[in-house]
Amino acid sequence: MKKIRTRYAPSPTGFMHIGNLRSAIFEYLIAKHDDGDFILRIEDTDQTRKVDGAVEFIYKTCELCGLKFDEGPNNPGLYGPYTQSERLDIYSKYAHELVEKGKAYYCFCSEERLQDLRHQAELEKRAFLYDGYCKNLTKEEIANKIKNGEKYVIRQKMPKEGISSYEDVVFGNISVENKILEDQILLKSDGFPTYNFANVVDDHLMAITHVARGNEYLMSTPKYNLLYDAFGWERPVYIHLPMVLGEDGQKLSKRNGDASFMDLYNDGYLPEGIVNYLALLGWSSSDNVEIFTLEELAKIFDPKRISKSPAIYDVKKLNWVNAHYIKKLPIEKLCEITIPHLKDAYNIEDKSTEWLNHLVKLYQKHISYGKEIVSLVSLFFNDDIVIEGEAKEFMESDASIETVLKVFEEEIKNIDNWNLDNITLAINNTKDKANVKGKLLYMPIRIKVSGQMHGPELPDTIYLLGKDVVLNRLQK
Structure with a gap:
């Protein structure tokens, strides 16, 4: 094989x-x-x-x-x-070989003549196709024109009858009437090949077996195949991809x-x-x-x-897939793709490496790409937070909320060693002293200190905010 x-x-x-x-x-x-x-x-x-x-x-x-x-x-x-651009001699050789085989011809038509043909096609409301004017020039006429220094291109001589077909792995059988295939330019007057011609020559000489490309080339592929056939080369397998x-x-x-x-x-x-x-x-x-x-x-x-x-191209789906990899990323790698964005958005000069690593780890399950962390952590860098909308409504929904916040404030004041264990203990003490649990315990505290109804682990959030900031927000 x-x-x-x-x-x-x-x-x-x-x-x-x-x-x-x-x-x-x-x-x-x-x-x-x-x-x-x-x-x-x-x-x-x-x-x-x-x-x-x-x-x-x-x-x-x-x-x-x-x-x-x-x-x-x-x-x-x-x-x-x-x-x-380093293969121009190769393209020239194969273009002239096609001329010798009678599968291509020299075209000396000026840009003015081609413009006239395009204009006429517009008036007649039809697609422009080169009319093959130079196809029947004699060898003597061609030799004289070249001798006189006239610029020329080399065009492929297309069949004008019948149908060209091929099998595509994705789209199945594709057939095109030959009469709509233009005698396309293979070699331009500056010696550079056209895209179609260079592709065929390169794919053959580089032993390419499978050509995968956008489906915008689906209907022009017969032109490529006619070149393969003209040279007697094996066609590749075509796989045209959806846009x-x-x-x-x-x-x-x-x-x-x-x-x-x-x-x-x-x-x-x-x-x-x-x-x-x-x-x-x-x-x-x-x-x-x-x-x-x-x-x-x-x-x-x-x-x-x-x-x-x-x-x-669905950004939400991209984020969902990428979040899967973010969740598995070692903290060192996650810091590499998040902290530069934090540095661009906020003043982090007073934040220790330990603090920043803790913050990034805290939000690992909440972000789908590195920069997204910026919009989620403003509560740690802005002095003031605003409680509004649904969060404000919740804070006014139950008489026990005021009691919860007062008890929690006292518990925070009493913490001498600021760590996660003591913060967790303060929350549990508030639960017992205010006689609340669940939503009426955690959500008032979260909203008051962060301005948000939902977020990552509450003890870690409070720890990273720091005692002074937490007390300041509780007292407002």
């Missing part, structure tokens, strides 16, 4: 969209399910979008996510170069403010949580289990279980 080889082929634009990372994860899982190779190829034929350092950024992102490349620009194997949409139903886009991987990472989401969640965007396991390590995913991943329907 031929070794499975997949590739992640991003443009070096400087960051990775959530949708791009999801594609990389699926490509990795397809390869590793069968102990195959996962390749990084940089598609930089559009030099205007290239960002310096982007390749290193892609390596860093994938490394954080556990997606190790078996080959790529920084760890080359037998199939390099792995950057398209990832935002909760508003629109395609995810950095321009629309949608988060990239690094945005999430910098907010204190864990790479393993992000990867786990993204693997569920358009795919599900046979037993509907949703929490997996990357290794577990690789073992069970079946591309036939990828959905045809668009996947919705």
Whole structure:
């Protein structure tokens, strides 16, 4: 059996969209399910979008996510170069080979002529297709034009009759009428290949067996296949992935403010949580289990279980998955992704390492990502708290509440050694002396000292607030 080889082929634009990372994860899982190779190829034929350092950024992102490349620009194997701008001679060779085979032709049409054709198509309310004007030029005419220095592109000669079909793992049989396939440009006048052409040449020469990509390429794949056929090459297995949409139903886009991987990472989401969640965007396991390590995913991943329907990027679901990993995180690691955010939001200069660690540990079960802790702990850093809404209504709901608070205040005053045991004892003494229990004991104390009806363990909250702050709030 031929070794499975997949590739992640991003443009070096400087960051990775959530949708791009999801594609990389699926490509990795397809390869590793069968102990195959996962390749990084940089598609930089559009030099205007290239960002310096982007390749290193892609390596860093994938490394954080556990997606190790078996080959790529920084760890080359037998199939390099792995950057398209370093392969221009290769594309030129194969484009001219197609011309010799009669499967492609030189096109000398000026931009003005092409604009006229586009304008005419608009007037006739039809899709623009190049009319094949240069397809029938004689060898002599072509030679003269090249000799005279006329710029040209190389176009693929498409069949104009019949139907082109192929099988996709996710979407099944896909058929397209050949008459709607344009004689696409393969090699541009500047010597750079088009995306479609470079993909086919690279995938073949790099022995890529499975091509996983967005389903926006579903109907253009026959163009790719006609190139494979023209060269006499074996077609790869196609796995077209459903689009990832935002909760508003629109395609995810950095321009629309949608988060990239690094945005999430910098907010204190864990790479393993992000990867786990993204693997569920358009795919599900046979037993509907949703929490997996990357290794577990690789073992069970079946591309036939990828959905045809668009996947919705649901932040609440992401938070639910990530919280699973947050709860298991060692306190040292949790502090690394929370304390920098606390430092940005509050003055923590007077807080000891022990105090900060205690605070973070206290909220471990209450946060789903690192930065979320900031909005939950303001009661420890703000001098004043406001009791309003439902909390205020509760405080006015029972005559015993005033007694509870007075008894508790006296118990707090009597504590000489400020620790959790003595605070717990003060609460229990209040229970006995005020003759209350449950909600009428704990909630008045919590609301009075924190301004909140619900929260983490009450003795720890009181301990971290400190005796002076607690007494001050009880006396107001």
